[in-house]
Amino acid sequence: MSVDARGGVATVERGESKGAGPQVSWRPPPMRAVVARCVQVVGLFDAVTSVLPSWHHRMAALAHLMPTAGMVTARAATGVVGLLLVYLGAGLRRGKRRAWQLTTVLCALSVVLHLARATPGPALIAAVLLGVLLVERDRFCARGDQRNRWQALGVCAGFLGAGFVLGFVEVALRARELTDPAGPMRWAEHVALGMIGISGPLHFERAVTTTTVDLTTGAFGLLAFVAGAVVLLRPGTRRARWETGDEPQVRALLDRRGDGDSLGYFALRPDKSFIWAPSRRAAVAYRVVNGVSLASGDPLGIPSAWPEAITAWLADCAAHGWTPAVLACGTAGGTAYRRFGLDAIELGDEAVLDVPGFSLQGRSMRTVRQAVGRVRRAGYACQVVRQRDLDDATLAEARHCAVAYRQGTVERGFSMALSRFGDPADGDCLLVLCRDGDGRLRGLLQFVPWGTDGLSLDLMRGDRTAENGLTELMIVSAVEAAGELGVRRISLNFAVLRSVLARAEQLGAGPVVRIWARLLRAMSGLCQIETLYRANAKYQPDWQPRFLCFPAGRDLPRIAVAALSAEAFLPSGRRRLAEPDPCA
Known part of the structure; x- marks a missing residue:
C-alpha cells in the first residue's frame, strides 16, 4: 500500500516471508533517488569541466557574439552551478520541494552557460536533465x-x-585611477553589475585594480547566493509540544502496556512529540534534530497497533523530508521497525536485575558485598520511598542534592533519562536517599516506573567526598526494598557496545575484536564506555540488547550527530526556548 502525507510519499509493500508472516518495507520512490544521483553527477561534471582548459577555437567562434569577459564569467558561473547541484542532490533524495525548485532553475541556467561557453554537448545533457526534473516534479x-x-x-x-x-x-578610494571621470551613480552601477558577474562601465588605469574590484564584488555576490541556498535548504525542525490530551493518553498506555519497554516512561520528556496510530492505541515518541526525526525506545501501546503508528511516523518523515531513525529500541521494537525497511545495528546492552534472584552471596558478588558492608559500618543508611510520600522539606533537600552533585552544568539524556526531578506528575517515581552518620544527604537515586512490576534507573547523584561504595549501597537498598513494593525487575545503566568488550575477554577472541575493544577502552576516558560496563557487570545482571535503526548506511553520520545533539553531548544548532532547571 502507499501512504500519501500532504506532499510526502512513503511506499509500503507487503509480502510473505517464510515463517515470519507479512513483511513490510518502507523506502523513498526509486526514481527520486535516480534523479538525485543524476543531478549530482551532472553537477560534478560541470564543476570539473569549468576548471579544465578551454578550446581556443570555441572562444574565437563566439568572440563576435559575446565579449571575452562574458565567456570567462560563464565559465566561473558553470563551476558554481555544478557545486550547487552536487549539494542539492541530497535534498532531492529526501524529496525536498525547494531543492527541486532550485535545481530546476540551476539546470536551466546551466544550459545557457554551456551555450555561452560553446559547449553544446553538456548543454544538451543539462536540457535533458531539466526535462526529467519537470516530468518527475510530483x-x-x-x-x-x-x-x-x-x-x-x-x-x-x-x-x-x-x-x-x-x-x-x-571604488571611491580608487576613483583617481579611473581612466574616465565618473560619479557615484556610475560607481554604484559598476558594483551592482560586478556582484552578478558582469563587467561594469568603469575602467581603471591598472589592470590589477580592475581585477581586485571585480573579485571583491563577485565574491560577495557569489557568497550571498550560495549562503542563501544553503540556509534555504537547511534541515527543518519541529518544536516539541504535546497536543491536548497527549499526556493522559500516554500515561494510560504506560499503565496498561508499559511492561514491555523499560524506556517507555521517558517518552514523557517535554522535548518529545507523539505520532499516534489512527486507533490511538499506539504512538511513536520522537524529536526532530537537524533534519532527523529521532524516535527513542519501542513504540508505545499495543504491539498489534505498532505498524499503524510507525506508518504514520514514516509518512510524517516523508512529508517533511526528514530522515527517520530510532535510538535504543529493544528487540521487539527493532523487529517492528525493520519490517518497514529500516536497518538495525546493536548499540549496546541494558543491565536488568532480577529482584527475586538477586543475592549478595557468592564469590561473584564479593566486591559489591564488601563495598556495602564498608559503607554501612561507616554509619550510612538509605531511605527508599515513593516521591509522593515525601514531605516538602525532604523533597526540597533532594532537589538541592540533585543539582549540587551533578557533574557539569548540562542535564544530559534523551532516550534513557527523564531530565527532571520532583515534578508532582511523577509521584510514582521511587527515590533512594542515602544519609551519612550525621544525617547529611550524600547521594540519591531516582527510578521511574516500568510497567506494573518494574523500575528503570533515571537519576544517579552522589557526593564525591562520601565513603567509597555509596552507589553500591543505594542500588542494593533499592533491590532489598523492591519485594515489598511489588517490584520484580530493575533496569540499571546502559552499556554501549558491551558485547565487544565481553567477547574480547573470552578465550580465543580474534584480533579484530581485541583491536576494537582496545579502541573502546581508549575512548572510555571521554565517554566512560568501559566504566559503565564494569559498574553494571558487578551486579551480575541480565543483559538485554538495544538497537539503532536507520534507513541506509549513508545516513549514519547525520543520525549520529542528531543523536549526540539530542543527548546534549553536542549543541543542537538551533536556539531553543529557555527551559527551567530540571531540578528546580
Whole structure:
C-alpha cells in the first residue's frame, strides 16, 4: 500500500516471508533517488569541466557574439552551478520541494552557460536533465521549514548589502585611477553589475585594480547566493509540544502496556512529540534534530497497533523530508521497525536485575558485598520511598542534592533519562536517599516506573567526598526494598557496545575484536564506555540488547550527530526556548 502525507510519499509493500508472516518495507520512490544521483553527477561534471582548459577555437567562434569577459564569467558561473547541484542532490533524495525548485532553475541556467561557453554537448545533457526534473516534479513534495525562507532572504540580503558597501568604498578610494571621470551613480552601477558577474562601465588605469574590484564584488555576490541556498535548504525542525490530551493518553498506555519497554516512561520528556496510530492505541515518541526525526525506545501501546503508528511516523518523515531513525529500541521494537525497511545495528546492552534472584552471596558478588558492608559500618543508611510520600522539606533537600552533585552544568539524556526531578506528575517515581552518620544527604537515586512490576534507573547523584561504595549501597537498598513494593525487575545503566568488550575477554577472541575493544577502552576516558560496563557487570545482571535503526548506511553520520545533539553531548544548532532547571 502507499501512504500519501500532504506532499510526502512513503511506499509500503507487503509480502510473505517464510515463517515470519507479512513483511513490510518502507523506502523513498526509486526514481527520486535516480534523479538525485543524476543531478549530482551532472553537477560534478560541470564543476570539473569549468576548471579544465578551454578550446581556443570555441572562444574565437563566439568572440563576435559575446565579449571575452562574458565567456570567462560563464565559465566561473558553470563551476558554481555544478557545486550547487552536487549539494542539492541530497535534498532531492529526501524529496525536498525547494531543492527541486532550485535545481530546476540551476539546470536551466546551466544550459545557457554551456551555450555561452560553446559547449553544446553538456548543454544538451543539462536540457535533458531539466526535462526529467519537470516530468518527475510530483515526486518532490516534501515541505520545508517556513522560517528558512525568511532567514535565507536575510542572509542573502546581508551579504549583498555588505558586498555592495565594501565594493562602493573600494571604488571611491580608487576613483583617481579611473581612466574616465565618473560619479557615484556610475560607481554604484559598476558594483551592482560586478556582484552578478558582469563587467561594469568603469575602467581603471591598472589592470590589477580592475581585477581586485571585480573579485571583491563577485565574491560577495557569489557568497550571498550560495549562503542563501544553503540556509534555504537547511534541515527543518519541529518544536516539541504535546497536543491536548497527549499526556493522559500516554500515561494510560504506560499503565496498561508499559511492561514491555523499560524506556517507555521517558517518552514523557517535554522535548518529545507523539505520532499516534489512527486507533490511538499506539504512538511513536520522537524529536526532530537537524533534519532527523529521532524516535527513542519501542513504540508505545499495543504491539498489534505498532505498524499503524510507525506508518504514520514514516509518512510524517516523508512529508517533511526528514530522515527517520530510532535510538535504543529493544528487540521487539527493532523487529517492528525493520519490517518497514529500516536497518538495525546493536548499540549496546541494558543491565536488568532480577529482584527475586538477586543475592549478595557468592564469590561473584564479593566486591559489591564488601563495598556495602564498608559503607554501612561507616554509619550510612538509605531511605527508599515513593516521591509522593515525601514531605516538602525532604523533597526540597533532594532537589538541592540533585543539582549540587551533578557533574557539569548540562542535564544530559534523551532516550534513557527523564531530565527532571520532583515534578508532582511523577509521584510514582521511587527515590533512594542515602544519609551519612550525621544525617547529611550524600547521594540519591531516582527510578521511574516500568510497567506494573518494574523500575528503570533515571537519576544517579552522589557526593564525591562520601565513603567509597555509596552507589553500591543505594542500588542494593533499592533491590532489598523492591519485594515489598511489588517490584520484580530493575533496569540499571546502559552499556554501549558491551558485547565487544565481553567477547574480547573470552578465550580465543580474534584480533579484530581485541583491536576494537582496545579502541573502546581508549575512548572510555571521554565517554566512560568501559566504566559503565564494569559498574553494571558487578551486579551480575541480565543483559538485554538495544538497537539503532536507520534507513541506509549513508545516513549514519547525520543520525549520529542528531543523536549526540539530542543527548546534549553536542549543541543542537538551533536556539531553543529557555527551559527551567530540571531540578528546580
